[in-house]
Amino acid sequence: xxxxxxxxxxxxxxxxxxxxxMACWLYEGLLMFGVVFIAGYLFGTLSQTRNAMxxxxxxxGFLFVVxxxxxxxxxxxxxxxxxxxxxxxxxxPQGRPISQARALLRYVLSWLWxxxxxxxxxxxxxxxxxxVVIVLGWVAxxxxxxxxxxxRQFWHDALAGTRLVAMPHAAKR
Numbered sequence: 001x002x003x004x005x006x007x008x009x010x011x012x013x014x015x016x017x018x019x020x021x022m023a024c025w026l027y028e029g030l031l032m033f034g035v036v037f038i039a040g041y042l043f044g045t046l047s048q049t050r051n052a053m054x055x056x057x058x059x060x061g062f063l064f065v066v067x068x069x070x071x072x073x074x075x076x077x078x079x080x081x082x083x084x085x086x087x088x089x090x091x092x093p094q095g096r097p098i099s100q101a102r103a104l105l106r107y108v109l110s111w112l113w114x115x116x117x118x119x120x121x122x123x124x125x126x127x128x129x130x131x132v133v134i135v136l137g138w139v140a141x142x143x144x145x146x147x148x149x150x151x152r153q154f155w156h157d158a159l160a161g162t163r164l165v166a167m168p169h170a171a172k173r
Contacts, residue, residue, distance in 0.1 A: 013095050015152045016088050016166045022143055024086035031082055032067070039066040068107050075103035075162075087167040090157075098162055109156040113142055 016024075043062050049055050074080040078089050078097055090106070092098050098106070117138035121131035146154045153163050 013091070013151075013163065014166045016086070016164055018143060018146060018152070020086050020088065020166075021146075021154070021164060024082050024088055027085060028080060028082035031080075035066065035070055036063060039063055068104070071107045071110075072100055072103040075106060076100045087169070088164050089167055090162050091165055092161060093163060095165065102161060106156065106160040106162050109160050112156050113139055 039062065040059065043049070043055075043059050047055055047058070049059075071080065074083075075090050076098060078091070083089060090098060090103075092102065114135060117135040118131070120126075120138075121134050126134060142154070146152050149155065149158055151163060157163050
């Protein structure tokens with residue numbers, strides 16, 4: 001006699017639409033202004049920086065660390081505030097929560113959204129407006145490239161072993 005209970009079927013992991021993921025991405029960027037403001041104020045106060053150009057490389061490094069703490073902490077819990085708003089969750093390929101180590105890898109790889117374009121802008125000594133066009137163009141290309149992934153995931157998620165999924169009640173819409 002088999003006394004083991006049948007395993008519940010694994011829930012279907014539905015990928016949010018590209019529209020929802022990009023809307024979440026834009027909202028996340030808006031929320032990051034608050035994080036930058038508070039972190040910049042803290043850095044400026046602690047370092048006694050009087051001019052925005054003084055210590056700017058240290059400030060950039062500090063912001064990189066602050067962003068990392070913000071994203072790694074919240075991704076390991078499953079969602080950032082923007083992801084909660086857009087009913088998106090980050091999980092591993094089996095649908096389980098991700099570890100902090102995997103969240104850190106996702107954070108480092110997520111810079112693929114910006115670094116290639118910023119590197120090109122620096123290499124070719126582009127002006128500010130030209131750099132903005134290059135960065136926005138690269139972001140659009142990077143987003144569209146998700147259409148070529150079998151589960152339509154962003155490529156940094158595929159490389160990190162994570163995926164974005166629609167929350168169950170949002171998937172019914």
